Amino acid sequence: xxxxxxxxxxxxxxxxxxxxxxxxxxxxxxxxxxxxxxxxxxxxxxxxxxxxxxxxxxxxxxxxxxxxxxxxxxxxxxxxxxxxxxxxxxxxxxxxxxxxxxxxxxxxxxxxxxxxxxxxxxxxxxxxxxxxxxxxxxxxxxxxxxxxxxxxxxxxxxxxxxxxxxxxxxxxxxxxxxxxxxxxxxxxxxxxxxxxxxxxxxxxx
Amino acid sequence: xxxxxxxxxxxxxxxxxxxxxxxxxxxxxxxxxxxxxxxxxxxxxxxxxxxxxxxxxxxxxxxxxxxxxxxxxxxxxxxxxxxxxxxxxxxxxxxxxxxxxxxxxxxxxxxxxxxxxxxxxxxxxxxxxxxxxxxxxxxxxxxxxxxxxxxxxxxxxxxxxxxxxxxxxxxxxxxxxxxxxxxxxxxxxxxxxxxxxxxxxxxxxxxxxxxxxxxxxxxxxxxxxxxxxxxxxxxxxxxxxxxxxxxxxxxxxxxxxxxxxxxxxxxxxxxxxxxxxxxxxxxxxxxxxxxxxxxxxxxxxxxxxxxxxxxxxxxxxxxxxxxxxxxxxxxxxxxxxxxxxxxxxxxxxxxxxxxxxxxxxxxxxxxxxxxxxxxxxxxxxxxxxxxxxxxxxxxxxxxxxxxxxxxxxxxxxxxxxxxxxxxxxxxxxxxxxxxxxxxxxxxxxxxxxxxxxxxxxxxxxxxxxxxxxxxxxxxxxxxxxxxxxxxxxxxxxxxxxxxxxxxxxxxxxxxxxxxxxxxxxxxxxxxxxxxxxxxxxxxxxxxxxxxxxxxxxxxxxxxxxxxxxxxxxxxxxxxxxxxxxxxxxxxxxxxxxxxxxxxxxxxxxxxxxxxxxxxxx
Numbered sequence: 001x002x003x004x005x006x007x008x009x010x011x012x013x014x015x016x017x018x019x020x021x022x023x024x025x026x027x028x029x030x031x032x033x034x035x036x037x038x039x040x041x042x043x044x045x046x047x048x049x050x051x052x053x054x055x056x057x058x059x060x061x062x063x064x065x066x067x068x069x070x071x072x073x074x075x076x077x078x079x080x081x082x083x084x085x086x087x088x089x090x091x092x093x094x095x096x097x098x099x100x101x102x103x104x105x106x107x108x109x110x111x112x113x114x115x116x117x118x119x120x121x122x123x124x125x126x127x128x129x130x131x132x133x134x135x136x137x138x139x140x141x142x143x144x145x146x147x148x149x150x151x152x153x154x155x156x157x158x159x160x161x162x163x164x165x166x167x168x169x170x171x172x173x174x175x176x177x178x179x180x181x182x183x184x185x186x187x188x189x190x191x192x193x194x195x196x197x198x199x200x201x202x203x204x205x
Numbered sequence: 206x207x208x209x210x211x212x213x214x215x216x217x218x219x220x221x222x223x224x225x226x227x228x229x230x231x232x233x234x235x236x237x238x239x240x241x242x243x244x245x246x247x248x249x250x251x252x253x254x255x256x257x258x259x260x261x262x263x264x265x266x267x268x269x270x271x272x273x274x275x276x277x278x279x280x281x282x283x284x285x286x287x288x289x290x291x292x293x294x295x296x297x298x299x300x301x302x303x304x305x306x307x308x309x310x311x312x313x314x315x316x317x318x319x320x321x322x323x324x325x326x327x328x329x330x331x332x333x334x335x336x337x338x339x340x341x342x343x344x345x346x347x348x349x350x351x352x353x354x355x356x357x358x359x360x361x362x363x364x365x366x367x368x369x370x371x372x373x374x375x376x377x378x379x380x381x382x383x384x385x386x387x388x389x390x391x392x393x394x395x396x397x398x399x400x401x402x403x404x405x406x407x408x409x410x411x412x413x414x415x416x417x418x419x420x421x422x423x424x425x426x427x428x429x430x431x432x433x434x435x436x437x438x439x440x441x442x443x444x445x446x447x448x449x450x451x452x453x454x455x456x457x458x459x460x461x462x463x464x465x466x467x468x469x470x471x472x473x474x475x476x477x478x479x480x481x482x483x484x485x486x487x488x489x490x491x492x493x494x495x496x497x498x499x500x501x502x503x504x505x506x507x508x509x510x511x512x513x514x515x516x517x518x519x520x521x522x523x524x525x526x527x528x529x530x531x532x533x534x535x536x537x538x539x540x541x542x543x544x545x546x547x548x549x550x551x552x553x554x555x556x557x558x559x560x561x562x563x564x565x566x567x568x569x570x571x572x573x574x575x576x577x578x579x580x581x582x583x584x585x586x587x588x589x590x591x592x593x594x595x596x597x598x599x600x601x602x603x604x605x606x607x608x609x610x611x612x613x614x615x616x617x618x619x620x621x622x623x624x625x626x627x628x629x630x631x632x633x634x635x636x637x638x639x640x641x642x643x644x645x646x647x648x649x650x651x652x653x654x655x656x657x658x659x660x661x662x663x664x665x666x667x668x669x670x671x672x673x674x675x676x677x678x679x680x681x682x683x684x685x686x687x688x689x690x691x692x693x694x695x696x697x698x699x700x701x702x703x704x705x706x707x708x709x710x711x712x713x714x715x716x717x718x719x720x721x722x723x724x725x726x727x728x729x730x731x732x733x734x735x736x737x738x739x740x741x742x743x744x745x746x747x748x749x750x751x752x753x754x755x756x757x758x759x760x761x762x763x764x765x766x767x768x769x770x771x772x773x774x775x776x777x778x779x780x781x782x783x784x785x786x787x788x789x790x791x792x793x794x795x796x797x798x799x800x801x802x803x804x805x806x807x808x809x810x811x812x813x814x815x816x817x818x819x820x821x822x
Contacts, residue, residue: 012752013803037754 001174004057005033005104008064008072012037017106017151017159018065024163030174032057036074043077050082055095059173059180060140062131063104069120069127079134089137097139098196100180102173103131104146104166111149125186136191144185217254218262221247222487237340238585240487244494245582251499262492267550268444269485270335272478274363274455275440277338277356278462279471280347286463289357296354296531297361300545304330304523311519320376321569324559327369328573329516333549334359334455335486336584341544344592351540354533358545363455366551370558377562397451404450408443408457412464420470424646424663436477472662472674493550497578501571512576517583520546536599543591547584548577615679616642619707620686621666621696623654626712626733627686631659642675667696669703677704685711690718697725716771723775732771739764759799766795 005025009018012035026033032053040046054060064071086092105124107113113120114127124147135142146169148154148162172178181196221243229239247254281289309326313319337355338347346352416439423435440458447457465471502509521542528538553574560570618634618641620627627643634641643654643661654661664671666687677683683700685693693711700707710729713719722730743760747753770791777783 010754013755035752038752041753041757 001030001059001176001180002057003031003059003061003170003174004053005031005061005063005170006036006075006078007033008036008062008075008078010037010072010074015065015106017148017154017162018063020151020159020163021063021104021106021148021166024167025170028167028171028174031170036078037072040074040077043074045074045078045081047081047084050078051084051087051095054082054099057099059100059102059143061102061104061170066105066107066124066127069122070130083134083138089139094139098194099138100141100143100173101131101135101138102143102146103128106148106151108152109150110153111147114149132185132188136188139191139194141180141190141194141196142185142188143180143183214262217247218488218491221491222484226487235340235343235585235589236487237336237343237490238582240490241494241582241585244491245497246494247491248495248497248499250497262488266485266489266492269482269487269489270550271444271454271458272440272482273335273338273486275443275458275462276475276478276482277347278459278464279466279475281463282466283463289353289360292354292357292531293361296527297358297365299527300358300524301327301330301362301365303527304520307523308516308519311515317569320564321559321566323376324373324555324564325569325573327372328552328555328559329520329548329577331362331366331549331551331555332359332520332545333547333581333584334363335489335550336547336581337544339486340585340588346540349537349540350533351537351544354528354531354537354541355544360456360459362549362551363453363459366554367451367453369555373555373559373562373564376564400450401452404446404452404457405460407446408461409464412461416465416470417468420468420663424470432473433477436474437481439474440478469661470663472671473664475674476664476670489550493578493581496574497582498571498575501575505572509572509575509579512572513579513583516548516576516580517546517587536596539591539595539599543587543595546587547580549581552577615676616640616660617680618642618682618684619644619672619675619677619680620684621645622685622687622712623659623661624686624688627684628654630684630686635659642680644671644675665692667692667699669699672699672704677707680704680707683707683709685709690714690721693718694721694725697722697727701725701727716774719771720775720778723772724778728772735767736764755803758802762798762802763795766791766798 007018007022009015012019012022022033025031034053036045062071062075064075070076083089083096084093088096107124109118109120112118114122114124116122120127124145128145132142146166148159148166151159151162154162169178173180173183181190184190222240225239225243225246226236229242230236246252305323305326307326308329309322312322312325317325337359341347341352341355347356419435423431439461443457443461444454447454465474468474524542524545525538528541529535533541556565556570556573556577559565560567565573617639620631620634620641620643623631623643623645624647627645631641631643641660643659644664644666645654645661646663646665662671662675666672666685672683677700683696683704685696687693687696693713697709697711700709708729709727710731711722711727713722713730713732715732719730719732739760742763743756746756746759751759770787773791774784774787777787
């Protein structure tokens with residue numbers, strides 16, 4: 001399985017967690033990493049190019065910090081421009097059918113804050129409802145989000161360990177050690193007509 | 206002619222024009238009527254200031270009609286002329302044939318010889334191009350549906366004069382020596398045809414391929430009056446050529462105008478010739494007015510006024526049904542009919558020619574000339590009646606005026622100066638289908654750009670008349686990118702004074718020039734190399750390894766800051782110590798802004814979104 005990681009951070013030099021996560025997965029075979037803010041500093045997202053990349057991959061990872069309970073702006077722009085009607089959804093829009101979507105996030109707050117009793121009042125799973133539905137509409141499988149909470153307060157060893165677990169997750173999915181259909185987000189049912197594509201399956205070594 | 210006599214005549218005509226035209230224009234009656242009345246007043250019947258030479262004067266002033274048709278042609282691109290082919294051939298032919306038949310028939314029934322009746326019918330079928338085009342143009346109606354149809358018919362009439370003149374000698378019972386100036390008179394028919402076709406081809410080809418290099422050459426000299434002389438030379442030359450082959454000079458110059466309508470020198474030609482046209486036409490109308498014979502009016506008033514009334518009524522009776530038959534809405538049909546319901550200047554030519562052939566008696570000829578002149582004097586009143594009474598009733602009655610719309614080919618943007626700076630703007634606008642006009646005074650540049658399909662005109666953009674001709678009244682934006690610091694300032698002032706609705710964007714050469722331009726009160730000032738320097742600086746930052754989005758933000762912040770500082774400094778012009786102080790502060794300020802954006806300044810978290818989490822620690 002081939003993975004496409006879309007990384008989005010407007011000020012990567014100021015990030016700690018995202019940089020660690022990015023470093024852990026950069027340079028791996030069959031895992032394509034793209035820095036959206038670097039590719040499109042003027043926000044002119046090239047829909048054709050992005051669509052071609054999507055076709056070549058089986059699993060899309062949206063990796064970014066959680067800003068205002070959502071993504072940095074360019075991810076929204078990317079979704080708006082790339083996931084066209086008749087391509088990603090709607091009549092004839094079946095190009096993403098059978099692929100998977102994974103959100104890989106970092107938050108400033110601790111995990112307790114993302115709870116009905118916490119200061120942010122919603123679980124991350126709830127806040128990500130737009131991605132849940134986006135994946136569903138496009139006929140994709142939506143995987144359990146990968147989240148690193150309160151990363152700035154972690155010591156270097158813990159952060160490194162968490163970044164490595166992120167890498168293990170991606171590599172496991174890539175090599176078929178993890179079955180993505182068994183890693184679906186809690187309560188997410190595959191859309192009707194979902195058939196996993198095999199064309200890019202990487203042969204286990 | 207003695208000089209003082211000529212000067213005296215010129216003085217009388219000019220004085221009449223200067224007094225009458227503004228008076229009538231202010232009364233809302235139009236300048237044409239003013240000139241005609243002024244002619245009556247200075248003519249032999251009233252003051253007797255103008256001598257009995259009105260026929261000579263008119264012959265000279267007819268050149269004004271020729272210049273006018275050249276200018277009308279300039280407004281009409283070949284493609285638009287082609288669209289007019291149906292009204293010209295269909296409407297034109299039918300109008301001339303039907304009017305000649307009806308008026309000739311009535312004259313014959315009234316007891317005139319059939320030859321005389323036919324001459325009268327033909328002569329009266331024609332309308333006055335000078336009066337109609339001038340009046341329609343003055344009221345901005347020439348480009349409306351009714352205006353176009355009227356013009357098409359007039360154009361056909363101007364051409365029809367030639368075969369009419371050829372027909373008259375055939376009617377004459379005794380052979381009369383025809384005074385024919387044309388070189389082709391003695392030639393056989395085929396040679397005549399060849400000569401005519403050759404002349405027309407010469408105008409088309411010359412207009413297309415010869416004038417451009419000639420214009421460039423003339424423009425290269427930079428002498429203004431040579432441009433005017435060249436423009437006049439074209440018109441006079443074509444007039445002579447047409448006379449040589451026995452064709453209508455008006456038609457020839459009109460064709461030349463059409464050929465040159467696509468040329469970028471069009472505005473320059475229009476501006477150079479317009480005063481000549483205006484003056485000559487004024488003289489022409491005054492001559493028509495002074496030619497009205499009041500002696501004849503006194504001798505047989507009922508007969509003369511009856512003839513005038515008959516001419517107008519019969520013409521209306523032909524024109525109105527014809528317009529309806531060509532599916533014009535009622536409002537357009539009456540405008541068309543009332544515009545053309547008068548005799549024309551070519552009637553004078555036909556009548557005097559027929560008199561020479563003894564086809565008409567002296568009294569008949571005198572009556573016709575007087576009636577035509579009086580009907581011409583009534584023409585502006587008829588058009589006014591249509592405008593003020595009929596059109597208003599149609600408008601009130603909710604009649605459709607859709608066909609009255611003036612074409613939407615006015616530019617949105619005028620770009621003054623199409624060098625390296627203006628060109629980029631022009632290309633961006635062109636790529637986005639913004640209607641724009643380019644003004645430039647570099648003939649070489651113009652020639653190169655024409656190939657890229659720019660609508661481009663030669664001239665000094667700081668001249669008010671060129672701005673006006675380019676459509677400054679209806680444009681929204683003026684882009685100033687001319688390569689002259691002083692002229693940029695002049696142009697801003699001209700635009701702000703005469704076209705205050707225009708949004709002005711000006712290119713500054715450097716910071717000092719920018720201060721000067723900002724000093725005029727406009728805000729859209731762009732230093733010519735500033736934008737690209739910042740762009741390059743941004744890319745240098747990226748090349749050094751700075752994240753592309755961070756480099757972008759640094760560039761945008763820097764640019765905004767610098768633009769703001771330029772505007773602040775512009776207000777301190779002349780005060781050096783204050784200027785230096787401002788810049789010292791400004792340098793420190795931008796360094797801080799950029800450092801904090803990069804995160805170099807001690808901030809404990811990601812500034813984009815961190816606030817809610819800080820208390821959690």
